[in-house]
Amino acid sequence: MVLSVTEKSYLHESLASVPPARPDGRKADQFRPIEVFTDFLPASNGSSKVVASDGTECLVSVKCKVVDHAVEEDLVVVDVDIAGHRDDSGFVQGIASTLSKVLSTQLDRSCLRLTKKYSFKLYIDVLVLSSFSHPLTLISFAVYSALNSTQLPKLISSDDDLDVAELPTFHDYDFVKLNVSVPLLFTLAICGKNVLVDPASNESDVANNGILVTWNNGKATAPIRTLGLNEDYVSGVSPQSLQDSIKMIEQVAPEVLQALGGI
Amino acid sequence: MSSRSSLLTHSQQTASMPADVISVRKVQEGFQFVNSLASEGESDVEMSDDEKVEKSAEANDGAIVTPGELVTDDPIWMRGHGTYFLENKTYASVAGTVSRVNRLLSVVPLRGRYAPETGDHIIGRIAEVGNRRWKVDIGAKQHAVLMLGSVNLPGGVLRRKSESDELQMRNFLKEGDLLNAEVQSLFQDGSASLHTRSLKYGKLRNGVFLQVPSPLIVRSKNHTHNLPGNVTVILGVNGFIWLRKTSELDTANNSSAVVGKNAATLSGASGEFKPGNNSVSITRLEEESSWEIYSDKNDHISDVMRKTITRYSNVIKALAHCEIGITEARVVAAYEASMAYSQIGSLIDKENMEAIGQDVINAERMRGNA
Helix, strand or coil, rough: CCHHHHHHHHHHHHHHCCCCCCCCCCCCCCCCCCEEEEEECCCCCEEEEEEEECEEEEEEEEEEEEECCCCCCEEEEEEEEEECCCCCCCHHHHHHHHEEEEEEEHHHHHEEEEECCCEEEEEEEEEEEECCCCHHHHHHHHHHHHCCCCCCEECCCCCCCCCCCCCCCCEEEEEEEECCCCCEEEEEEECEEEEECCCCCCHHCCCCEEEEEEEECCCCCEEEECCCCCCCCCCCCCCCHHHHHHHHHHHHHHHHHHHCCCC | CHHHHHHHHHHHHHHHHCCCCCCCCEECCCCCHHHHCCCCCCCCCCCCHHHHHHHHHHHCCCCCECCCCCEECCCEEEEECCEEEEEEEEECCEEEEEEEEEEEEEEEECCCEECCCCCCCEEEEEEECCCCCEECCCCCCCCEEHHHHHHHCCCCCCCCCCCCHHHHHHHCCCCCCEEEEEEEEEECCEEEEECCCCCCEEEEECCEEEEECCEECCCCCCCCCEEEEEEEEEEECCEEEEEEEHHHHHHHHHHHHHHHHHHHHCCCCCCCCCCCCCCCHHHHHHCCCHHHHHCCCCCCCCCHHHHHHHHHHHHHHHHCCCCCCEEEHHHHHHHHCCCCCCCCHHHHHHHHHHHHHHHHHHHHHHCCCC
16 A cells, blocks of 8 residues: 555654554554464365454465375475465565475474375465465464364374385374474564564555564574565664564564464 | 443453453364354344245335345336346345435445545545546545646635646645545546545645545534544545544634534524635635645654554544444544553454444443434
């Protein structure tokens, strides 16, 4: 959305003041309320839909396939589709490459191991139905809930198949819950000296910069990098802001995990 | 009175809970649409065929109909908007209320894009600068047109628009700028032509913009209201809302309006309308239309004022969330109800929004005007 000059200056002044006055009254470390639906796609092993209060909506489905892990290197494939953006645009490809890099390197491969020869390969399909702000946080919440609701077929054959050449056989209807720690990606906006989590679209439009912080296994991990949220106000990131954002994520991430958990 | 006070303590209890970092609603196994969550347990309305035949002949004025529902089988009615005609019967093509004016039958949709009408006070955003005109996004099907001749230009209204004005149109209004205007006339295709030929119209500054569904805005005589806390709200009929710091012009307009009203009640029923009583007279308009009306600079706005504006913006969103028609009285009532929540950020939670909406409705019921 295009904002007028006066709107932008009002917003920027509000967000840069100490403490920041966000346009919807949130505190710097407060997220917008979300709604999470899980397990509604019958044809996939795990699915979730996350709706943010501004109408941003994201669907994730997880499907699995048995592969020989000596042949197939990648056990996680992520596909991202964002309505209103071309698949080959930098925006979509940037999000897709960040997600697939984080998920393929940080998901524990041993959780997908079936036998000594075979593993599950996960296909994670992300569809953003409508996005009004940078969708990465929401996508990451959706991927988290989808993977945590994923049920994989139960293996009944022996898990040692190096000597005997047999294909894994599965139980007819029993499933095993996928138990894996999923990294979360948080977007933060920097306005002046303030750091704000989960920027809404009008906040992104006047932010000086955006920062992406990844959270996995109880600590902030790579990648931590900047995100361009707009073209007008962008300026450099001071090391202090970087520290502040990591500190803020260290504070809020456990609470977010607790809120998302139990799905 | 007693029930009102108990209501307040109830909301205070909710408010005393610490504001969460994030609120997550979870629904497992099974897919529902977001809006149908509240109506869990309600079953579909049973519709037996013979009952339908008995009642179906007429849907009275004000009845709610769904698309494809028979409105009347009497061919005497003229078919208006929102209806279609099949085999001498008239059906509704939209979900809404039936309206019968003389012989004209139409269905007014409950939701949908804003349909401009002459005289509406609206807020729009410049989408395009064109040849002697601006295209304005007003949330309708088409962009509205604002002709260069329909705005006040610096140096008074009564001068002709020259070529130099045409060349510097972006200095007056450029893409993204917000303005409030009045619908001057409608074109054949339903798109609107706007004008800003009064000091109460023009470019908007010193505040924030928010949008609600346009059917929620109740048409009234006045759409600019000075609210407690030195905040002025412009409730555009198209659902665009502007909240700003009250300016001197706002207070001047409002006080003159109050004087006019009091004078009318004192002097009896004569109720003479004096032009210039409510709005700024033409001579003053000339004095005040300097370049300042197209300024892109905000005045100084204090932190307290920003907080008040944010609170108003959140309570208006809460009213819209509860599908309550938005009027000045309700905005003020909701603002007062929201005072139970010290954290403005807690007003974005669904439960709190619904509690505020309930408070507003209950207060109106108790006064007997709902």
